[in-house]
Amino acid sequence: xxFWPRFKLTPGEERVGVSKxxxxxxxxxxxxxxxxxxxxxLNATIRNPVYNFQIARRSRVFALTAxxxxxxxxxxxxxxxxxxxxxxxxxxxxxxxxYVELPPPVYNVPVVDSxxxxxxxxxxxxxxxxxxxxxPVTNSPLVFEPNIVLDSNQSLTMTGYPxxxxxxxxxxxxxxxxxxEFPAWxxxxx
Amino acid sequence: xxxxxxxxxxxxEKKYVRTYKDGKFPGVLRRAYEVTFNTVADPLTPGLxxxKRSGRIQIARRSRVFALTFxxxxxxxxxxxxTASGEQMTPKGISDGYPIVSSMLAGSSWNALAAIGAxxxxxxxxxxxxxxxxxxxxxxxxPNWELSPNETLMFNGEAIDNQLVDVxxxxxxxxxxxxxxxxxEFPGMxxxxxTAPGLGCK
Numbered sequence: 001x002x003f004w005p006r007f008k009l010t011p012g013e014e015r016v017g018v019s020k021x022x023x024x025x026x027x028x029x030x031x032x033x034x035x036x037x038x039x040x041x042l043n044a045t046i047r048n049p050v051y052n053f054q055i056a057r058r059s060r061v062f063a064l065t066a067x068x069x070x071x072x073x074x075x076x077x078x079x080x081x082x083x084x085x086x087x088x089x090x091x092x093x094x095x096x097x098x099y100v101e102l103p104p105p106v107y108n109v110p111v112v113d114s115x116x117x118x119x120x121x122x123x124x125x126x127x128x129x130x131x132x133x134x135x136p137v138t139n140s141p142l143v144f145e146p147n148i149v150l151d152s153n154q155s156l157t158m159t160g161y162p163x164x165x166x167x168x169x170x171x172x173x174x175x176x177x178x179x180x181e182f183p184a185w186x187x188x189x190x
Numbered sequence: 191x192x193x194x195x196x197x198x199x200x201x202x203e204k205k206y207v208r209t210y211k212d213g214k215f216p217g218v219l220r221r222a223y224e225v226t227f228n229t230v231a232d233p234l235t236p237g238l239x240x241x242k243r244s245g246r247i248q249i250a251r252r253s254r255v256f257a258l259t260f261x262x263x264x265x266x267x268x269x270x271x272x273t274a275s276g277e278q279m280t281p282k283g284i285s286d287g288y289p290i291v292s293s294m295l296a297g298s299s300w301n302a303l304a305a306i307g308a309x310x311x312x313x314x315x316x317x318x319x320x321x322x323x324x325x326x327x328x329x330x331x332x333p334n335w336e337l338s339p340n341e342t343l344m345f346n347g348e349a350i351d352n353q354l355v356d357v358x359x360x361x362x363x364x365x366x367x368x369x370x371x372x373x374x375e376f377p378g379m380x381x382x383x384x385t386a387p388g389l390g391c392k
Contacts, residue, residue: 003296004330006195020333021200031333035280037289039303052284067265067292068304098296136299136307137324172304174293180333 003140005062018184029184035176040160042171053177054155058185060147063178069171074161080154089161098139206379216377223247223371227347230364246344247371252379254334259370265292265300265309266365268348274341297325302350
């Protein structure tokens with residue numbers, strides 16, 4: 001079973017002349033699978049970083065992937081109409097799944113058996129707390145099914161929130177949203 | 191468990207090919223191409239003899255790219271993928287660069303720009319190691335990227351390094367990235383259009 005979803009046209013998309021692949025005979029245009037990049041930085045002064053994805057073509061967001069300090073962020077997704085796709089800011093680690101641990105609840109205190117980092121020696125004073133042991137892994141993309149539908153130039157905003165109260169260093173997460181773009185629909189829904 | 195996708199022919203393609211060769215139509219070929227990036231020339235390692243930050247595939251037959259696989263320092267490379275027509279498949283972000291490869295995939299979430307999530311600095315024989323790196327399956331591309339005969343798909347890499355980003359210097363140390371490009375090739379299909387001059391199908 002593949003975790004990447006296969007593209008399927010909706011009846012409405014078929015009606016406006018979209019095809020999965022370009023059709024030379026009818027002239028119907030195909031759909032493009034693309035990857036858009038964004039990043040969030042979190043530190044002592046930037047507490048709620050925001051990143052806007054905006055695509056000129058009508059598009060459908062079907063997945064989200066990320067790397068970096070995943071365990072340090074909560075996120076919220078909201079489109080420009082105000083619709084929120086998460087009921088509340090949710091930890092990115094729990095959305096993506098896999099071996100990505102949450103930081104300890106108490107700053108610089110190793111916590112065992114409570115979901116925090118393993119009790120190991122701190123990597124150094126610059127980090128301020130114990131490091132991840134093993135290596136952080138995400139099991140699969142976060143798949144949106146049904147997809148998040150964005151009209152032409154409608155933006156999707158990702159807002160980051162810190163997991164803990166205080167950050168002494170720059171935490172960073174790089175994300176990608178995976179979209180299906182509709183070149184035949186550049187002027188918006190008909 | 192991960193399953194590679196099965197080929198599904200479009201009605202248009204069925205005029206020219208079949209999944210397997212039969213008496214009348216040629217069969218589709220499943221092939222793989224490789225693009226490699228390398229920040230430091232390594233004369234003793236085949237494929238890494240020179241510095242490479244770009245590569246391309248160009249296939250004589252009409253083809254469809256259905257998956258990408260990656261190996262190497264995934265958290266240390268930004269990747270731009272562009273067709274010959276200028277279509278950006280991994281567009282540049284509004285305020286930053288192209289996607290970091292590890293952020294495009296499931297698997298190890300090492301990221302050279304991260305604090306805790308950066309890959310441990312381990313060096314073996316002068317080459318940054320891949321210890322602890324893991325990929326959870328290929329990145330599927332559906333709908334596939336269609337390439338006309340001899341159309342080029344370009345890959346450009348940009349190496350990043352956490353220690354030097356703040357002072358605006360290029361990355362140092364050897365970072366490599368190998369990209370497997372998995373395609374279906376369609377013998378006997380010369381192009382995508384039945385009417386456009388020079389792109390007519392047999």
